[in-house]
Amino acid sequence: MNDQIIIDKAKSFEMVAKRKFTFRFFKIKETGIFVAFILLFAALSLASPYFIKVENLLNVVRQISLTGIMAVGMTLVIVSREIDLSVGGIYGLCAVSAGLLMTNGVPVWAAIVIALIVGIFIGFLNGILVTYVRIPALIVTLGMLNVTRGTYLLLSNGLSVYISSKTVTDPNLDKFIYLGQGKIFGIIPMMMIFLVIVMISGYALYGKSSYGFHIRAVGGNERAARASGINVFRVKILAFIITGFLCAIAGLLNLSFLSSVQGIIGSGLELEVIAATILGGTSLAGGEGTIIGTLIGALIMGILRNGLILIGVSPFWQTLMIGVIIIGAVATDMWLKRKQV
């Protein structure tokens, strides 16, 4: 009898623990989008035996690296209740600037630093115009998209900028090319390493520092944040600067990976970056979002494109299905979030 009571008590403790785990699992913000990712991953694994190959999965991560890097900055901007449509333009301008500097005799590392400064400066300009000059971010960044795009077309004269040992004299070019094309131990793409570094930095900054708390406070309720002593303008400007910096990194990696940059660089990229961010659960209303969610959002788009090509879906059907599945993924996320409330 006593043994039975002990067994029953143990079973009920186990059930409580399981319920607590389930409860905790569904409380995690990224659960919804993670579930959508797992479902999609499973479906594509069943649909194509090539999908689950290590080489393919590493390719996918490499392919979403640049979007993912820029999406970290976009997460900060959107959480602060703003938007940045100029990411594609900054990305292109920094890549073109670096390429032109290198092909005109500027040392490789100097060209990299200048490109990063360009990205930071444009981010700073965006921030100032949105905060102190009080122009809506949509307008500022849309205008900046055209300014940056026009600038790099003017600088390059619409021509491709190609970097190679024939066009760049600096012997450090090989090291620069390695940043985009290299593979650690012959397998792990360098671009993936950059993505990991940026994700960890973003996670630390957003989730574990006071800046992260401030940005969520500003996005949640700007007035209350200001009243509690947070420098709202500084928070927003920093978000734009970080985005500009990350776009510059992405542009440089693109130049390194392709060894060239073209007039169409970055075209439509802003929508990809915003889609990955929103898909990851970041709210356009501000105040809510996670870096891990953004990573999952970028991965969903990456595996979708990759999987549809492996299955052999035509490009037109791909475009349609990507839209449908994005809506489905966000719907799953929102349904699960309602369960948490």
Place this chain on the structure above:
Amino acid sequence: MNFKEKEVNKMSRFRKLIFSLAVIAALVVFMVSFVECQTKSTEAGFKLADKIAERAKKGEQLVIRVVYHNTGIAFAMLIKRGVEAAAREFGVDAQMTGPVEPSVEQQVAIIETLIVKEVDGLAISNVSAEALNPVIERALDAGIPTVSFNSDASGSKRLAFYGQDLVQSGKTEADILVEYMGTKGKVLIFSCDAAAAWSKDRETGVRDGLGKYPDIEIVGIVNTGVEEQACYAAIENALLANKDITGIAALDAVTTPAVGRYILRNNLAGKIIHIGHDLMPETLENIKKGATNASLSQDPYKQGYLPVKAIFEYITKGVALESGDTGVLRVDEKNIDEYLQKLEKGEPIG
């Protein structure tokens, strides 16, 4: 755990994160500092992958993918018809794929995925000079026979090219323009993607051809983009700003019908000489109406057909891959009726 302990734990986790970040960054710097020049070159002789040779030996259906750089335009559908015809004739699984709008990153991603998929052959049209060279090399290193078509990948190690001599087509366009316009006048060049490799080649041909005539001035090149409204607006604005234009060289299947449309709507037929490229249905109508004087076809159907045929014969019969010129076909007021009839019958002219 009290508040202070929680704060201490939080800081400790933050420090651990920063530390792991620093380790990864240090690893990157360490690896990069030891990089030496690693330009991997495909060996002088391409070696077909054993898996592909074995599949061919067993008589399995070969999988060939034709990657076009802009599948969202009407011109691409003619290439697709050529690919599908070759697929039926040779019993291969051949499909056209590619980004719906020109995008180097997307095209590279598509080709990388097809390499992982271990396709038996690849035909690639190059969206931009040199950008696809590394991924073409990877395909060849993987033992996949890779050719280019429509727009060549100059400097790459592709095994053959099937398409038009684009520089020559530009020169022919220039010659025809002079034939109609005379050796004096002002010319505007229109392109839907002036930075693209194919466009630059044609533009070079046009400029070389017209450069022989000192009294012909090339006012400039207008990049219209592929979106129809934006393209038409760019043409309108350029021609309103240059009312003394006597000749137009349109370099592609997007701008040629659009320029013809503008000339027709503004009663400029006969006042501006217009030579274009490709035989879109609207272009043929414009030639019939006199809005377009002539257009040059590069035979997109053949550009889709030939690479599939060549790759199939290379794998199954060992026939060497040799480049093929799809030629420059002129359609003007003398033979327009013949081509309108072909269009009506549903023949793949483009």
